[in-house]
Amino acid sequence: MKVKVRIAPSPTGFLHIGTAQSALYNWLFAHKNGGEFHLRIEDTDKERSTKEYEQSILDALEWLGLKWDGKVVRQSENTAKYREVLEQLLSEGKVFYCHHTKDELEAERQAQEGEKVPPQHVCNHKDSEKGTTPGGIIRLAVTRDADSTVSFEDEIRGHIEFKTSLLGDFSIAKSLDEPLYNFAVVVDDADMEITHVIRGEDHISNTPKQILIYEALGLAVPKFAHLPLILGSDKSKLSKRHGNTAAIGYKKDYLPEAVINFLGTLSHTFSKEIMTKKEMIEEFEFSKVHKSGAVFDVKKLNWINSQWVKNLDPAIFWKIMNVIPGFSLSDDDTTLITERLERLSDAQEFSYFWKEPEYDKELLKWKKADLDKSIETLTEVKKIIDDFDFEKGKDGLRKVLDEFSVKVGDKGLVYWPFRVALTGREKSPDPVDIAFVLGKEKTLERVEKAARLSS
């Protein structure tokens, strides 16, 4: 049987980074097995779902390169199917109408909490006239055998078992046209012929309910694989208060390959740290997916990103950066930036390559000398550069500057003001490298301006 998996985000927010990870693992599993990866939008909650969020989820998935097969499925477009299934179940007496009010249910729940018994609603309408009378909400009639259990073999965690007596007659639809999560998921997964449900650990406790629905429908139960959660620094489920939880929020600082690499290696053991999606497909195994939650470590993401940036095609780098339309440096010169970049937005620190630097003249002062002396030396440097033929290359210029340094007796006094004049910053690559990127003319201009600025 062909492997078919899916992710089912609800358009009530941006694509969560955890959902992105589970999308990745679904995608990996599908590709490893020559199967299909589908996208289903769970928009049964009409109040909170929006088209904008739906679009942003699609965009995030595309950015990450997790392309889905076939068309996007929307639950809101499946209402006829839910109604049909519900009516059938109703006629078979497997589900029933519950006419209890929210207040009654709430009172019951509080009483149960007070008695310290598991909160659940075992409805007395199920065997009465009321159960077949339309109105109220629809619940599944769950058998109350003290010993009966629902169990499944999780692909990642092994045997998991629940007592059905703890479930109560749980709700599956607000009305014939308003299915609730657990019911809609089962109907759709069955409809789409999903073979493996790969999702977050937070769904483990929904699984027995869903299995019971499969059984009521007389349908084959798919395999389940529950992924560990991504945790914040305090080890609780990653949420807004920990920072950025929207996958698309990482776009400004990270390459999609790096985010995928990070998410992939976070909860699955691979043979090395830096992995392409293709390599991950080869090695993906449920047995190598971890069981325990993993803390989201931005420092590691930064490092992984820096590795990807270093090896990035310069043309693509400039396309992504888009600092000034059309601006770029030669491939070799680009490495001056990419070799020292962790986050994409840090490229702003190299803005002196594409615009005039602005700085305080005090910055020109070398720490082991005073400002006047620094300027004096810079003026000498200007002359040296003026006399130097750039055709002779970087090493040639370095050689003359080094010789001059020996005469001055302080290398820093020569190079520091030179660096500041060119970049306006206290940290940068070698000023000689920068001079050769800027060219002789621009270099002289900046040095001259610096010297003038201080007189």
Place this chain on the structure above:
RNA sequence: GGCCCUAUCGUCUAUCGGUUAGGACAUUUGCUUUUCAAGCAAAGAAGGCGAGUUCGACUCUCGCUAGGGCUGCCA
């Protein structure tokens, strides 16, 4: 409270009964050096607790503890 899941360096992890408990990120130090990085080299850093099984447990079993998830007419 109930149910379920989990438990090795600060973080992500390897180990599938016998290892000096390995690697990566981070940290610290050294080299390099005109600054900051990068790069290279090195160092420190771990099996929650208690029983049991065994010649021998990080590894198997049980209990405890801790953390997490769920407990909606949300998904």
